[in-house]
Amino acid sequence: MGYPHPSDPKETVVLSKYFGDPEARTYDGWVKRGGYEALRKALGMTREAIVEEVKASGLRGRGGAGFPTGLKWSFMPKDVVKPHYLVCNADESEPGTFKDREIMRWTPHALIEGCAIAAHAIGAERCYIYIRGEFTEPWKVMSAAVREAYAHGALGANAFGSGRRIDIVLHRGAGAYICGEETAMLNSIEGKRGNPRIKPPFPAVAGVFGMPTTVNNVETLAAVPHIINRGAAWYKSLCLGNAKSTGTKLISICGHIQRPGNYEVTMGTPMKEILYDMAGGPPAGRTIKAVIPGGSSVPIMTREEAEAALFDYEGIIEQGSMLGSAGMIVMDDTTDMVYQIWRLARFYAHESCAQCTQCREGTAWTTRVLARILAGQGKQEDYQLLLDLAENMTGKTICVLSDSCAAPVVSGIRKFKDEFEAYIAGAREPALAAV
Amino acid sequence: MSVHSAHGGADTATGPYRPVFTGETRTRLEELFARYPTKQACLLPALWMVQEERGWISEPAIGEVAEVLELTPAYVKGVVTFYTMYHTHPVGRHFIQVCTTTPCNICGAEEVVRSILAATGCGELGATSPDGRFTVMEVECLGACGFATAILVNDDFIESVTPDKVPGILARYP
Numbered sequence: 174m175g176y177p178h179p180s181d182p183k184e185t186v187v188l189s190k191y192f193g194d195p196e197a198r199t200y201d202g203w204v205k206r207g208g209y210e211a212l213r214k215a216l217g218m219t220r221e222a223i224v225e226e227v228k229a230s231g232l233r234g235r236g237g238a239g240f241p242t243g244l245k246w247s248f249m250p251k252d253v254v255k256p257h258y259l260v261c262n263a264d265e266s267e268p269g270t271f272k273d274r275e276i277m278r279w280t281p282h283a284l285i286e287g288c289a290i291a292a293h294a295i296g297a298e299r300c301y302i303y304i305r306g307e308f309t310e311p312w313k314v315m316s317a318a319v320r321e322a323y324a325h326g327a328l329g330a331n332a333f334g335s336g337r338r339i340d341i342v343l344h345r346g347a348g349a350y351i352c353g354e355e356t357a358m359l360n361s362i363e364g365k366r367g368n369p370r371i372k373p374p375f376p377a378v379a380g381v382f383g384m385p386t387t388v389n390n391v392e393t394l395a396a397v398p399h400i401i402n403r404g405a406a407w408y409k410s411l412c413l414g415n416a417k418s419t420g421t422k423l424i425s426i427c428g429h430i431q432r433p434g435n436y437e438v439t440m441g442t443p444m445k446e447i448l449y450d451m452a453g454g455p456p457a458g459r460t461i462k463a464v465i466p467g468g469s470s471v472p473i474m475t476r477e478e479a480e481a482a483l484f485d486y487e488g489i490i491e492q493g494s495m496l497g498s499a500g501m502i503v504m505d506d507t508t509d510m511v512y513q514i515w516r517l518a519r520f521y522a523h524e525s526c527a528q529c530t531q532c533r534e535g536t537a538w539t540t541r542v543l544a545r546i547l548a549g550q551g552k553q554e555d556y557q558l559l560l561d562l563a564e565n566m567t568g569k570t571i572c573v574l575s576d577s578c579a580a581p582v583v584s585g586i587r588k589f590k591d592e593f594e595a596y597i598a599g600a601r602e603p604a605l606a607a608v
Numbered sequence: 609m610s611v612h613s614a615h616g617g618a619d620t621a622t623g624p625y626r627p628v629f630t631g632e633t634r635t636r637l638e639e640l641f642a643r644y645p646t647k648q649a650c651l652l653p654a655l656w657m658v659q660e661e662r663g664w665i666s667e668p669a670i671g672e673v674a675e676v677l678e679l680t681p682a683y684v685k686g687v688v689t690f691y692t693m694y695h696t697h698p699v700g701r702h703f704i705q706v707c708t709t710t711p712c713n714i715c716g717a718e719e720v721v722r723s724i725l726a727a728t729g730c731g732e733l734g735a736t737s738p739d740g741r742f743t744v745m746e747v748e749c750l751g752a753c754g755f756a757t758a759i760l761v762n763d764d765f766i767e768s769v770t771p772d773k774v775p776g777i778l779a780r781y782p
Contacts (some may be wrong), residue, residue, distance in 0.1 A: 177755075228738040256645075261689060268709045268749040306693045307705075342643045347652055348693035350748060362644075364651030364677075366690040382645050425754060427711040433754035478728050500753065502711050516713050520748050526690075 176324050177274060177434050182453045185411060185439040187421045188395050192279045192435070200312060200321040200348050203282035209327055211398035212569070215290040216335035218401075219317035221295040227397065229405035231419030235351075236262055236390030237468065237498045239486045242397075248377035249295040249385050258386040259292045260301040260362065260376075260427070261394055263315075264346055264353040266305055267468035268520065270500030272435050273391035280395070281318035287394030289332060289339045290401060295387050298338045303358050306346040315343055317580075329509050350524035354572045355388040357526065368526045369572035392423055401575040412439025418485030422499050426452045429459065429505035440485040447484060448503065459505040463589070467497020470577030472584035473510075493584070510589040511596055512582050515543035521578035531577035535566040541583055549603035556586055556593070625668035628658050629676050637676065647677045651687055655694055664695035692747075700736040700743035702781040703726070705760040706769075708746045709755035716770065720757045721746060723771035727778055741781070 176193035180186050191197035192508065197206055215223055228243025249257060261284070265273040276284055288300045304312050319456045332339045344362055346352050352361045356370035359381040366565050380386020400408045410420045418440040424447060427433045431453030438447060448454060448461070455461050464479035465471060472494040474482070482492040489496045522536035541560050542555055563579035570576070586593060595601040611754075629637055636655065640650045654677060655696035658669045665688055674681045682709075691743045695703075704724060708717040725731060728742035736743045754765035761781055769777065 263752045266749055267757065269711050269753050271751050271753050271755075274751055305746070305751065306691075306767075307760060310765055342641075345652065345656060347655070347691035348747075350689050361652065362649060363646065364648040364679075364687065366687055382649075427753035428714050433756075435754070465710075473612070502714075502753070504714060508714055513710055514713060516708075516710050520709050523748055 174489055176279065178432055181436065183446060184437050186400055186437055188280070188283070188392065188423060189435060189437040190277065192275055192277065194220075197280055198278075198282075198318065200282060200318070200325050200327075203280075206286040207402070208398075209286055209333075211401040212286045212289050212327060213333055215293055215401050218321060220294050220296060223290065223401070226319070226405050227294070227400055230400045231405075231407035231417070232393065232396055232408065233418070233486065235392035235396070235422065235498070236389055237267065237470070239496065242389065242393055245292070245377070245389070246295050246387060248378075249387060253296040254301070256299040256382075256384050257295055258381050258384055259288060259295060259297045260354065260355075260358060260381060260386055260388045261288055261300060262353060262358060262388055262390060263300040263302050263304040263308070263311070263391045264358060265308070265391070265424060266350045266353050267470060267498045268517070269425060269427055269465060269502040270362070270468045270498040271425045271427070272499070274308055274311050275435055276391050276395050276423075277308070277315050281311075281315050282322065283395045283398065284315070284391055285318055285322050285327070285341060287397040288341055289328065289348070290397050291389060291394055292339050293337060295385075297387070299340045299342065301342050301344050301362055301381070303344045303346060303352070303362060304597075305352075306348050312345060319343060319568055324422050328427075340419060349526075350520075351526045351572070354574070357572070358388065359386065368527070368528050369574075371571055396420060402597060411439045412441055413439050414483040414485040415487040418487060422484070424484070424499045424501055426501045426503065428501075428503040429455050430444065430445045430460070430503045431456060438484060441488065442484045443483045444482040445480045448479065449503075450504075450589075455503065455505040459507060461503060461508045462508055463504045465494075465502040465504075465509065466499070467495050467583070469502065469520065470573070470578045470580060471495040471497045473514075473544055473588060474584075475588050480526075507567050510585055510592045510606060511543065511547055514585040515540065515547055515605075517581050518543055518578055521574060525574055529570040529575065531566050531569045532578075533577050535562050536578045538562055539566075539578060544605055544608055545584075546593060547605040548600060549595035549596060549602060551593070553597065555597065556590075559586060625666075625672075627672055628661050628669060629654075629672065633661065648679060651677055651679070651684065652691075655684075657689060664698050688730060698736075700730075701741050702742045702743075702762055703760075704742060705747035706744065707748070707749070707750040707756075707758045708750070711748040711749070711760060712756040715756035715758040719771050720759070720769050720774065723774045724759075724778075727774050729753055742778075 175536035196202035232242045233239045352367040357367040361367045377387040400487045478492040518540040522540045527533040566579045673686045729737040750758040757769045
């Protein structure tokens with residue numbers, strides 16, 4: 174089907190097959206479409222067999238880090254001596270990314286099924302799905318679906334008569350980008366401020382409530398039932414580029430593009446096809462200037478880099494950026510890059526939890542220096558100042574929020590220096606009032 | 609927990625405090641206790657309940673939440689102020705959040721903000737209109753970037769907003 178536009182013939186439609194189909198939201202509608210077969214099958218499998226199948230599929234985390242999912246599951250203790258937990262990260266807040274909300278809005282049972290299978294595979298009886306507070310509609314759809322899943326015996330003390338207890342609890346966030354960082358999320362579930370934790374210990378050792386925990390993204394978990402149903406070999410065969418990137422990936426495309434929305438492609442699809450054939454390219458008469466391919470936290474690509482890249486984890490690294498969450502922000506030739514990099518820095522300054530000095534001070538100072546440049550008060554030394562700040566913000570903090578602020582600044586200065594120069598040289602009208 | 613309107617309730621800043629966690633709300637809170645191994649973990653949901661009932665989270669409400677969850681008021685306040693969606697002062701009957709982060713920004717979000725500020729009479733961000741009808745805030749990424757500009761009015765997600773659509777949208781919120 175596709176939402177908000179019909180699926181493109183070049184897409185490989187697996188997760189998004191029922192986007193836009195209201196009947197798929199209901200338990201009966203989902204079962205009619207083959208839903209819950211995978212959960213029944215998985216409940217008859219051992220924990221190890223499920224983990225091995227997911228490992229063999231090559232599935233990697235779809236939230237941004239790309240860590241192999243089966244391997245992550247295998248870090249959970251073999252014997253359940255204290256409670257194990259599954260946490261589903263549905264705190265989708267990475268600018269440019271809006272794929273998990275469509276999974277929850279249109280196919281809530283796909284996520285519930287994925288969570289239940291994963292919970293079984295890691296020996297957990299309870300799964301918390303952490304949904305960002307602003308996602309009011311996904312919350313309502315998910316709440317109704319969880320109620321239905323209990324009523325039909327898919328969840329509860331004896332899931333589908335297997336003797337296994339699987340509970341799902343929805344937990345609503347309250348407005349904090351940083352809670353999408355997995356350890357901040359664990360603190361938030363515990364009723365704390367969303368400050369990321371120092372690792373180790375990793376969540377598989379001491380996660381939520383100090384217990385062994387696995388944190389997986391919505392899209393990752395939604396892919397699991399398909400792997401159980403159709404097998405690891407099928408999933409692994411969905412690969413057009415590097416063998417380390419398998420399966421399909423939902424891509425959110427936004428910004429200056431003719432047909433914004435979500436597209437599902439086989440890993441390794443040329444980015445040029447995605448940008449121009451599927452999404453229709455930039456508005457008429459304009460050309461693409463830059464693309465941020467993986468949510469705002471990854472380096473900015475020039476048009477040439479974007480057009481040359483294969484869309485998978487390795488292909489985008491080869492062109493100097495990262496796949497991240499696959500939230501693609503397209504900027505055309507009308508875009509003021511300095512202004513938008515300042516706006517991104519302001520975002521990170523606003524969202525810093527402020528516990529690490531480099532991040533608290535670095536994001537704020539970066540924002541101020543960029544504002545100064547935009548106000549026509551920039552100096553030649555500001556390039557080095559921004560790069561020094563960025564260096565001190567990279568790899569030195571508890572989580573990667575400050576690294577994420579540094580990425581667009583460094584890549585922006587490197588690739589669009591003439592635009593900074595125009596402000597500093599006074600050749601361009603100031604975009605902000607003097608400070 | 610349900611997502612009823614968590615905004616624009618009619619709690620009073622004056623007069624004796626009326627506890628939130630009585631009757632049906634108390635029952636809902638106690639049902640939550642079974643879903644978490646600690647009472648502390650019920651803090652975010654409990655704060656949502658307060659905001660749903662009262663429209664904002666007052667100092668006495670912070671005290672009540674602390675008491676029912678066996679925490680200190682200072683601790684609860686620390687959590688309340690970390691999260692941007694909890695209101696620590698009363699807001700207008702309708703609370704409008706406009707996304708102005710990069711994807712919406714490059715599609716004209718700042719013009720949407722200006723037209724909403726003008727049409728509501730709020731004048732500036734964070735202020736409530738003189739008639740008490742609206743409060744307008746900028747918000748960071750609402751996660752609907754393909755449908756810029758995205759706004760939230762109370763709990764209603766409204767997408768693809770342009771300045772010309774603003775009057776029609778506001779008319780739906782008397």
